[in-house]
Amino acid sequence: MILEFLINAVGLGALYALLTIGVALLFGVLGLMNFAYGELILAGAFAMYLFRDQPWPFALLMAIVFAVVVALISERLAFHPLRNADPVTLMIASFAVSLALQSLARMTVLPRTRGVPPERFLSHRVTILGADVSVLDLVTLVLCGVMLLVVAWLMGRTSLGIQLRAAAEDFRMAASLGVKANLVIPAAFVIVGVLSAIGGAVLVARQGSVGADMGLQPMLIGVVGAVLGGMSSLKGAALGGFLLGAATALLESLLPTDLIAFRDAFLFSALIAVLVVRPQGLLSGAKVRVS
Amino acid sequence: MKSRNRILDTVQTPALLVGLVLLVALAGATGDVTTARVATLALVSVVFVVGLSVFSGNSGVMSFGHVMFMAAGAYTTAYLTIPVPLKKTLFADLPGWLSWLAEVHSSFPVALLAGGLVAAVVGLVTAPVVARLSGLQSGIATLAMLLITYNVLNSWTEVTRGSSSMIGIPRGTTTWWAFGVAAAAVVVAWLYRCSRGGLQLRASREDFWAAQASGIAVGRHRATAWVLSALVCGLAGALYAGYLTSFNVNGFFLTATFSFVVMIVLGGYLSLSGAVVGALAVSALQEVLRRFQDGRFTGGNELPAGVADLIVAAVLLVVLVKAPYGLMGVRELRLPRRRRGGGAERRSEAPAKEPVGAA
Numbered sequence: 120m121i122l123e124f125l126i127n128a129v130g131l132g133a134l135y136a137l138l139t140i141g142v143a144l145l146f147g148v149l150g151l152m153n154f155a156y157g158e159l160i161l162a163g164a165f166a167m168y169l170f171r172d173q174p175w176p177f178a179l180l181m182a183i184v185f186a187v188v189v190a191l192i193s194e195r196l197a198f199h200p201l202r203n204a205d206p207v208t209l210m211i212a213s214f215a216v217s218l219a220l221q222s223l224a225r226m227t228v229l230p231r232t233r234g235v236p237p238e239r240f241l242s243h244r245v246t247i248l249g250a251d252v253s254v255l256d257l258v259t260l261v262l263c264g265v266m267l268l269v270v271a272w273l274m275g276r277t278s279l280g281i282q283l284r285a286a287a288e289d290f291r292m293a294a295s296l297g298v299k300a301n302l303v304i305p306a307a308f309v310i311v312g313v314l315s316a317i318g319g320a321v322l323v324a325r326q327g328s329v330g331a332d333m334g335l336q337p338m339l340i341g342v343v344g345a346v347l348g349g350m351s352s353l354k355g356a357a358l359g360g361f362l363l364g365a366a367t368a369l370l371e372s373l374l375p376t377d378l379i380a381f382r383d384a385f386l387f388s389a390l391i392a393v394l395v396v397r398p399q400g401l402l403s404g405a406k407v408r409v410s
Numbered sequence: 411m412k413s414r415n416r417i418l419d420t421v422q423t424p425a426l427l428v429g430l431v432l433l434v435a436l437a438g439a440t441g442d443v444t445t446a447r448v449a450t451l452a453l454v455s456v457v458f459v460v461g462l463s464v465f466s467g468n469s470g471v472m473s474f475g476h477v478m479f480m481a482a483g484a485y486t487t488a489y490l491t492i493p494v495p496l497k498k499t500l501f502a503d504l505p506g507w508l509s510w511l512a513e514v515h516s517s518f519p520v521a522l523l524a525g526g527l528v529a530a531v532v533g534l535v536t537a538p539v540v541a542r543l544s545g546l547q548s549g550i551a552t553l554a555m556l557l558i559t560y561n562v563l564n565s566w567t568e569v570t571r572g573s574s575s576m577i578g579i580p581r582g583t584t585t586w587w588a589f590g591v592a593a594a595a596v597v598v599a600w601l602y603r604c605s606r607g608g609l610q611l612r613a614s615r616e617d618f619w620a621a622q623a624s625g626i627a628v629g630r631h632r633a634t635a636w637v638l639s640a641l642v643c644g645l646a647g648a649l650y651a652g653y654l655t656s657f658n659v660n661g662f663f664l665t666a667t668f669s670f671v672v673m674i675v676l677g678g679y680l681s682l683s684g685a686v687v688g689a690l691a692v693s694a695l696q697e698v699l700r701r702f703q704d705g706r707f708t709g710g711n712e713l714p715a716g717v718a719d720l721i722v723a724a725v726l727l728v729v730l731v732k733a734p735y736g737l738m739g740v741r742e743l744r745l746p747r748r749r750r751g752g753g754a755e756r757r758s759e760a761p762a763k764e765p766v767g768a769a
Contacts, residue, residue, distance in 0.1 A: 150546075152546060152549075152550065196727075197727055200731040201730060201731060204730070204734065205545075206545060206546040206549075207472045207545060207546060207549055208730055208734055210472075210546065210549055211472065211671060211675060211726070211730060212726075212727060212730050214668055214671065215668075215672075215723040215724075215726040215727045215730070216723070216727070218668055218719055218720075218722075218723045219719075219720050219723035219724060219727075221719075222716035222717075222719035222720045222723070223716070223720060225714075225715065225716045226714040226715065226716040226717065226720070227714070230714075230715075335664075339557070342550065346550060380561075380565035381561060381562065381565055381566075383557060383558070383561040384558045384561040384562055384565075387554040387555075387557045387558045387561070388554075388558060390550075390551075390554045391539055391551050391554050391555065394539075394543060394547050394550065394551045394554075395538075395539055395542050395543070395551075398543070398547055
């Protein structure tokens, strides 16, 4: 029972951490609070729907391709010309990108919600150490955990990761030390595309459907998690997302049913409280990045 | 002579804006049913965007949460004007401490005022948050407020009818009511802008730290502007409810927010004229696009739903890239300086300093 709950909570935490990193990375590198993130997730999820009859590794690969392509196009068309704009302008622009992509999806391929039959093996249950665990929870945990490790390795051990972290710390200083903006910004968008595709695939498997507005909830989770953890550091953001996921799993199993409907209200009130009391985030020791 | 010029200087912008709004109202009052509808809703948008501009235009802080004030005004109007017998069936499950909601009733003008006041109270409650935050943090916090409002309205089914529509509100708003409120909103916004507090707030918009250092209580002025703009946006919500006679909670969410943000950004969010011009221009654009989407210009070929949204989003992106301060920048509508009696709606060519670091 406890192990089952732990796997569920940690899996949800890993998923939320993944979503949060996608928001925090772009915010760190170019000050962009990306509201179009949900539509990248939608792109990945749509690929899962489109290739639902193919073997799932292929569908997952196509989800990554779709999301990365959409991420790069949105960077090229919308965010590239606004590179020196202030964060609020960028946020409004990402609103516009989000709406444009969503209406594009609604116009062409997703006029209404489509069901995606989950892979058969996901609905099995297995017994681990005497606990009865659903394969879906295990897959969520493993996939998101592996992705987090890959991101940690990429950011910590590779030249690109060091450049990205330098750019997130101080973009102009990094640029004058030879970090190429035209390399790190598209690279950041590619990473975000991959992360959102994985997130989208997991979400599709969990909810079993794809709809044009499915990106809103995960995008908000990413934003809340990033703010909770402190938006300037990726580690803090990931931890914030993880705690948010674990807390959500806890709330969902503890809250009485008539209060669950108001979960978001509690969540966003907490967000405002954090912004007012500790604008640098709960977990970050650094000074807030003044916008 | 000099003082007369000064009076003319202060009065001409609101006079021109009220004149512009009057033209729209006249078009609505004399035109057919569709024109009247478009004109009235455009005037309601003017009220809202002017309200938003009282806060965002003067403080330079963008708000994504103002639609919650509109919702406050609209729900208040619904509670006050829906006939009592209908209300008893609509809200059969009111919790005990709110049962008086089913009994109260008032005329539309009272409900309009009450809508504004309730919104102002919501503004008062949220003002401390706004007073403390700037820039992006303020943007996220105001958005979070909107999400909380939406969540509560959507989930508290016994009191707000949740996701079912609010119906049976008597039609109280006429084109002339909308015009009257819009004109009043323009005048109030202009008076606030020219007041001591408004000037201090605009100083903080140009340079936050310099304003702080000169002894301006930036937070307090932001809070004042926030409450005043909440009041105006609440009036807009009351007009909206009183005109459409039914509304849904989804009307007060991200789509509405986005469309108002387009209006204020397109017009230029630093100037009051920008708010009015943007609201009218985008209302007209949306109507044209809606007809285009219905196939009225393409010989009956309906375009898939979403084309209009896509084009509006594209327009916003182009404006953000090409003219981040919108059509008006920091200018206001003025009479042309040299030759009097020319086109009254012409913009002054006087060069104005672009604000630095407006966020």
